[in-house]
Amino acid sequence: MESRLAKLDYADLYRMKWILGGLLGLLSLWNIFSLDLGLDWMVRGSAILMIAAVVWPPVAASLPDWFWRIQTPVIVVFVVSDFILAGGDFVPPLIRMVILLALLRTLQPRTRREDLQLVVLTLILVVVSGVLTLEISFAVQLALYTPLVMLFLFVVNLSESFSPEDEVPGEVWKRFRWQRFLRDVRGLFDTRLVLFSGVLFTGMMLSASFLFLSLPRFELGQTLPFLTMQARGTYTGFSEQITYGDIVSIMNDDSVAFRADVGSVRPRRTPYWRMLVLDEYTPEGFSVSESLRDRGRNVSSNLVAAPAVLRQSRGGSPWTIYFEGGVSRFLPFPGAFGHARFQSRHDVVVGDATGTAAMREAPGNVLFYQLTGLHRTDVIPLHEADEPLVRFMAGEGGASGGEKAVYPRTTLGLPGDEASLRVLDEAVGDVRGGDTEPMDADTFGRRAVALLQHGRGYSLRTDIPEGDGDILTRWLDSDVAGHCELFAGAFVLLARRAGFPARVVVGFHGGDWNGFENYFMVRNRHAHAWAEIFDPERGWLHFEPTPAGLPGAVGQPEEEAAAGGTYAQADRTWAAYMDSLRVLWYRRVVNFDREQQRQLISGFGAMVQSMRDSVEAALRSALSALREWFGGPWDLRHILILVRNIAIAVIVWVALRVAVRWLSGHVHVLRGNARTRAKAGRLLRRIREARGDGKNGGPERDAVTSDLLQIRYGPVDSWPAVEPVFRGARRAARRAPQA
Amino acid sequence: METDTIPAPRIRDAMEGMKANIARVIKGKNAAIENVLVCLLASGHALIEDLPGLGKTTLAYCLARSLDSGFSRIQFTSDLLPSDVIGVSIYDDRERGFTFKHGPVFSNIVLADEINRATPKTQSALLEAMDRGKVSQDGKTLPIGRPFMVVATQNPVDYESTFPLPESQMDRFLMRLHMGYPDFKDEMEILRGGFLRYDEIDIEPVVTGGELTDFQDLVPAVFVEDSVLEYLLRIIGATRTEAEFRAGASARASLALRTAAQALALLRGRSFVIPEDVAQLVLPVLAHRLVLRRASGDAIEERHAVEGILGQIVERVPQPV
Incomplete structure (x- = not known):
C-alpha cells in the first residue's frame, strides 16, 4: 500500500532538515544581538552566513572540501585564543564558541548526531541570551523556537528511516527550486492536522503562561552566579572615586541606564536621580571618603528602610525603577525615600547619612525596585550623622575638614595650597558682595550659583589654564566654559570656603519621557553632577550650579516648575514605542510582587x-x-404564542439540520477533490490496518468502507456527504481492534 | 456520461442471481463463474483451458441457460471448415438464388469446444466473428446480434494433431480461465447428485438477453479514477520491463484489463473501479497474453510460471491509497 509520505524521498527530507536547521540557528541568534559580547562582526557574520545557508542552500552545500578540513584547527585556535584574550571573563568567549559551533553545524551536511548537536547548541544560545536579557523578545523567541525544534526533530526522525546508502548530500541540491520545494511541502500538510496541532500548541502556551503567572517568581540571573554577565549597555564611570571628565565620558553613551515608572502623571519637575554622594576633596576630584564608606549599613533583605526620620513621610504613589544590568552598582533614587522594595533578597549597602544605596556588585541584568515614601523636596532631611555639622555651624566644633577628617567633616575639605585658597576667598568675597552679615546656606547658594553662571557658558570641552593650584580654582579664576562637574565642584569649594559644608552629588538628571507608556527612559547621556549644601535647620539643600538650556545641561527646577513642566517633549518615536513594549513586559509579567x-x-x-x-x-x-x-391564564392568544414559538423552534431546528447536512456534503468542495480523495484513502487504510485486513482484503465489508471507497475512487457527483462518512470512518477505525 | 444513473445494485443482483444459478450445477468454482460473468458483462470472450472432464462445457452450457438467449455448440475437429462455423450460401430453388444458411456462430452464447483441434483457417473464421461481432459472406456483412459471447475450451495436455492458437489470436480472448479439480467436499456433492446429461440440467433463465445488453452498454460508463488507471498502467508497464517475458502486455491488453475491471465493479454493485478490481483480474486477463522468454514446452508449467511472475508484479506494484 503506498503511503503519501512515501513520496517524500530522502532528498526531500534532507532539504527540509537543512532549511529547518538554518532557521533554528538564525532564531537562536535573535537575542544574542542585545548582549554585549564584543566581536560583533562575528555574530553579524554568523547571521549572514546562516541566512545564506537557508536562502541559497546549493551554494552553502558546495563549500570546498578544504574548508571542512581546516575548520577544526581554525576553530580550536580561535576558541583557545579567545579564552586567553578574554582574561577571567569566560562567559562571552563561551557564547562566542557556541555561536561558532552552531554556525558550522548549520553550514555542514549533517548526520543525525550533528542534527542533535545543532539542537543542543541553539538551545544553549536561546536560554543563555534569554536569561541574560530578560527581554520580551525572549518569550516570542521561545514560542517560535519550540515548534520549530519539534518539527526539526520530527524530520530528523523521519529521515532516519532511510538506509545510509541513500545519503547523497551533494546530489540533493542539484535541481533544487524553492517554488517546487514549497509546493511539495505544502502538499504534505494536512490542513486539519496543522490546525489541530496549532490549537494544541496555543493551548499549551496559554496554560504555560498561566502557570508562569501563578508560580512564585525568582530571578534566574541572580540565582545562577555564572550567568551574571553584563548585558549590553556599558559600564559607566560611576565609582567612588570620580576624576574630572568621568561624568562627561558617561554622557557620550546614549544607551538606556534605567527606566522609571513614576505613575501615569509626569512629575512637574524633572527628577534628579541621586546615586553617589562625594564628600571628600582630592586634587583629582571629589570622592567618597573612607569614613563615609565605613558608615554604610549592610542589609540583606528585599526591603530596605531608610532612617526613621525619612520613613515618616508618606509621599505619593510608589515609583518603580527598572535598572539595567551593568550600569552601576550604585542605585538611582529621586531624592530621599522611605522604603525600597526589591523583588528578592539582595545584599545592599545603605548610606543612611547620604540617602543613597548601592549593591555589592553591579547587577548582571535588569534589577527592579520600588520606592515608597518619596520626599518631593530638594532637601535631604537631617540625619543623626549630621550632628557634628550642626554643632560646627553653631560655632562649637571648630575643626575644619583636614587630611584625616571623618564624615561629615569631610564635607568641609578644601585644597591645601595658598593660590587656590586665595582664588576661593576672592570668589567668596564676590558672592558676599561686601555683605558682612552672616548669610544662610540658601542665600549663599543662590548667590554662588549666580556668580558661577555669570558670563560663563556650558561646554563639554574645556581648556582650563595651566598653572599652580587646584584645577577647580584655576577654572574658577578663568572665564572658560565648563561642564557640570566643574560647576558643581567649584560651587562646593566656594561653599566650603564660606563655611558651609557642601558635597557633590552624581547621578542622572531627567530622562526622555516615553509618550506611549508614560515613564522615564533615563539614558547614560543624562548623567549629571550637582551639589548639596548643608543648612543646620533643614538638612542638605539641592543646588544646580550648571547653567540651563545648553546641550546636556539642565534647567533650574524652579524655572521648569514655573513653566508647567514643559521640558523636553515626550518621546513618541518608533524606538520609544519598542522600548515601551519592554516596560509593558516588565510591568505585566516580570515586575510584580x-x-x-x-x-x-x-x-x-x-x-x-x-x-x-x-x-x-x-x-x-x-x-x-x-x-x-x-402558570398564566390559558386563553387563545396564549396558545397561539405557544404554537408560534414551537413552530419557530422546529423551523430553526430543521433549517440547522439542512444547513449542517448541506455544509458537510460540500466541505470537500472547499478542501478540493484530490485532497478529499486522499483523506478517504488514508481513512480506508486506517480501517483496514486496524482490522488487520490484508493488502487486498475486505474492501466492502460495511457501509463505511463502501462509502469511503466511493469517495476515494468514485466520481465526484456520486459522493455521499463527505464529513459524516469521515466521522463514521474515524469511529470505525477506533472501534476496529475490539471488533 | 452520467455515472450516477448506473443502476449498479440492480446489475449486481441480476448477476448474483446468475452466479447462484450456475453455482447450483458447478460446485465450488465461484471464482471461475465470476470471471465468466465478468467476461459476459464486458462483452468479451473466454477461453477455458483445462483438462477434460472438469466442467468446462457444463459451465458454458449453464451460462447460456441462465441467460434467456440462444446457445450453440461447435465441436472443433481438424476437418471442420469455416463454413461449418459461420454458415454457408446454398442455392434455394424456390427463391431461385443463393440464400445464406446461418452457421452455429449465429447465437448468443457459442461454445467452441476444443478450439485448438481445428485448422488455423477455421479458427480464424471464428476469431474474426468474435472480434467484429459480424460475419462476411459473399460480399455481405451479417451481424451476429447481441449478446454474443464465445466460450472456447482447449486441452493444455493433449497436443496430438492440434493447432495451438497463435499469440495474436489469444489476445482476442478477454480472459483465459481454469476450472481446476474440485475440492473434496465439492466433489462429494457432485457424486451425491449423480451425473446429469446436459438436457437434464434444470436451470431457469434469470436474465434476459435484452437486459444483459443493457448492462453491457453501461460497462464503459463505470468510472475509473486516475490513480486507478495509473495503477493499472504501472502493472502493464511492469510486464513490459519484466525480463522473463518475451514481450509485455499490449495496449489491447490494458484496454481489456480496464474493461474487465469496469465489469467486475458493476458485478459487485459499484459504479466505480477500485484497485482491488484491477488486482484481481490481472491473472485471468493478462496471463494468456504473455509468453515466457525460455519456453519449457510444458503448457501447464509455463502457465504457472507466468502466473507466478504476474502475482509478484501485483504484490510489487503499490496500490493507490
Whole structure:
C-alpha cells in the first residue's frame, strides 16, 4: 500500500532538515544581538552566513572540501585564543564558541548526531541570551523556537528511516527550486492536522503562561552566579572615586541606564536621580571618603528602610525603577525615600547619612525596585550623622575638614595650597558682595550659583589654564566654559570656603519621557553632577550650579516648575514605542510582587466565578419567566404564542439540520477533490490496518468502507456527504481492534 | 456520461442471481463463474483451458441457460471448415438464388469446444466473428446480434494433431480461465447428485438477453479514477520491463484489463473501479497474453510460471491509497 509520505524521498527530507536547521540557528541568534559580547562582526557574520545557508542552500552545500578540513584547527585556535584574550571573563568567549559551533553545524551536511548537536547548541544560545536579557523578545523567541525544534526533530526522525546508502548530500541540491520545494511541502500538510496541532500548541502556551503567572517568581540571573554577565549597555564611570571628565565620558553613551515608572502623571519637575554622594576633596576630584564608606549599613533583605526620620513621610504613589544590568552598582533614587522594595533578597549597602544605596556588585541584568515614601523636596532631611555639622555651624566644633577628617567633616575639605585658597576667598568675597552679615546656606547658594553662571557658558570641552593650584580654582579664576562637574565642584569649594559644608552629588538628571507608556527612559547621556549644601535647620539643600538650556545641561527646577513642566517633549518615536513594549513586559509579567500575583490570580478566579454566577442567574430568570408564563391564564392568544414559538423552534431546528447536512456534503468542495480523495484513502487504510485486513482484503465489508471507497475512487457527483462518512470512518477505525 | 444513473445494485443482483444459478450445477468454482460473468458483462470472450472432464462445457452450457438467449455448440475437429462455423450460401430453388444458411456462430452464447483441434483457417473464421461481432459472406456483412459471447475450451495436455492458437489470436480472448479439480467436499456433492446429461440440467433463465445488453452498454460508463488507471498502467508497464517475458502486455491488453475491471465493479454493485478490481483480474486477463522468454514446452508449467511472475508484479506494484 503506498503511503503519501512515501513520496517524500530522502532528498526531500534532507532539504527540509537543512532549511529547518538554518532557521533554528538564525532564531537562536535573535537575542544574542542585545548582549554585549564584543566581536560583533562575528555574530553579524554568523547571521549572514546562516541566512545564506537557508536562502541559497546549493551554494552553502558546495563549500570546498578544504574548508571542512581546516575548520577544526581554525576553530580550536580561535576558541583557545579567545579564552586567553578574554582574561577571567569566560562567559562571552563561551557564547562566542557556541555561536561558532552552531554556525558550522548549520553550514555542514549533517548526520543525525550533528542534527542533535545543532539542537543542543541553539538551545544553549536561546536560554543563555534569554536569561541574560530578560527581554520580551525572549518569550516570542521561545514560542517560535519550540515548534520549530519539534518539527526539526520530527524530520530528523523521519529521515532516519532511510538506509545510509541513500545519503547523497551533494546530489540533493542539484535541481533544487524553492517554488517546487514549497509546493511539495505544502502538499504534505494536512490542513486539519496543522490546525489541530496549532490549537494544541496555543493551548499549551496559554496554560504555560498561566502557570508562569501563578508560580512564585525568582530571578534566574541572580540565582545562577555564572550567568551574571553584563548585558549590553556599558559600564559607566560611576565609582567612588570620580576624576574630572568621568561624568562627561558617561554622557557620550546614549544607551538606556534605567527606566522609571513614576505613575501615569509626569512629575512637574524633572527628577534628579541621586546615586553617589562625594564628600571628600582630592586634587583629582571629589570622592567618597573612607569614613563615609565605613558608615554604610549592610542589609540583606528585599526591603530596605531608610532612617526613621525619612520613613515618616508618606509621599505619593510608589515609583518603580527598572535598572539595567551593568550600569552601576550604585542605585538611582529621586531624592530621599522611605522604603525600597526589591523583588528578592539582595545584599545592599545603605548610606543612611547620604540617602543613597548601592549593591555589592553591579547587577548582571535588569534589577527592579520600588520606592515608597518619596520626599518631593530638594532637601535631604537631617540625619543623626549630621550632628557634628550642626554643632560646627553653631560655632562649637571648630575643626575644619583636614587630611584625616571623618564624615561629615569631610564635607568641609578644601585644597591645601595658598593660590587656590586665595582664588576661593576672592570668589567668596564676590558672592558676599561686601555683605558682612552672616548669610544662610540658601542665600549663599543662590548667590554662588549666580556668580558661577555669570558670563560663563556650558561646554563639554574645556581648556582650563595651566598653572599652580587646584584645577577647580584655576577654572574658577578663568572665564572658560565648563561642564557640570566643574560647576558643581567649584560651587562646593566656594561653599566650603564660606563655611558651609557642601558635597557633590552624581547621578542622572531627567530622562526622555516615553509618550506611549508614560515613564522615564533615563539614558547614560543624562548623567549629571550637582551639589548639596548643608543648612543646620533643614538638612542638605539641592543646588544646580550648571547653567540651563545648553546641550546636556539642565534647567533650574524652579524655572521648569514655573513653566508647567514643559521640558523636553515626550518621546513618541518608533524606538520609544519598542522600548515601551519592554516596560509593558516588565510591568505585566516580570515586575510584580506576590501581592500583585495573588491579586491577578484571585481576579481570574473572581472572573470565572462571576461568569458562572451570571450564567446561573440568567438561567434562573429564564426558568422562572417560563414557569410564570405557563402558570398564566390559558386563553387563545396564549396558545397561539405557544404554537408560534414551537413552530419557530422546529423551523430553526430543521433549517440547522439542512444547513449542517448541506455544509458537510460540500466541505470537500472547499478542501478540493484530490485532497478529499486522499483523506478517504488514508481513512480506508486506517480501517483496514486496524482490522488487520490484508493488502487486498475486505474492501466492502460495511457501509463505511463502501462509502469511503466511493469517495476515494468514485466520481465526484456520486459522493455521499463527505464529513459524516469521515466521522463514521474515524469511529470505525477506533472501534476496529475490539471488533 | 452520467455515472450516477448506473443502476449498479440492480446489475449486481441480476448477476448474483446468475452466479447462484450456475453455482447450483458447478460446485465450488465461484471464482471461475465470476470471471465468466465478468467476461459476459464486458462483452468479451473466454477461453477455458483445462483438462477434460472438469466442467468446462457444463459451465458454458449453464451460462447460456441462465441467460434467456440462444446457445450453440461447435465441436472443433481438424476437418471442420469455416463454413461449418459461420454458415454457408446454398442455392434455394424456390427463391431461385443463393440464400445464406446461418452457421452455429449465429447465437448468443457459442461454445467452441476444443478450439485448438481445428485448422488455423477455421479458427480464424471464428476469431474474426468474435472480434467484429459480424460475419462476411459473399460480399455481405451479417451481424451476429447481441449478446454474443464465445466460450472456447482447449486441452493444455493433449497436443496430438492440434493447432495451438497463435499469440495474436489469444489476445482476442478477454480472459483465459481454469476450472481446476474440485475440492473434496465439492466433489462429494457432485457424486451425491449423480451425473446429469446436459438436457437434464434444470436451470431457469434469470436474465434476459435484452437486459444483459443493457448492462453491457453501461460497462464503459463505470468510472475509473486516475490513480486507478495509473495503477493499472504501472502493472502493464511492469510486464513490459519484466525480463522473463518475451514481450509485455499490449495496449489491447490494458484496454481489456480496464474493461474487465469496469465489469467486475458493476458485478459487485459499484459504479466505480477500485484497485482491488484491477488486482484481481490481472491473472485471468493478462496471463494468456504473455509468453515466457525460455519456453519449457510444458503448457501447464509455463502457465504457472507466468502466473507466478504476474502475482509478484501485483504484490510489487503499490496500490493507490
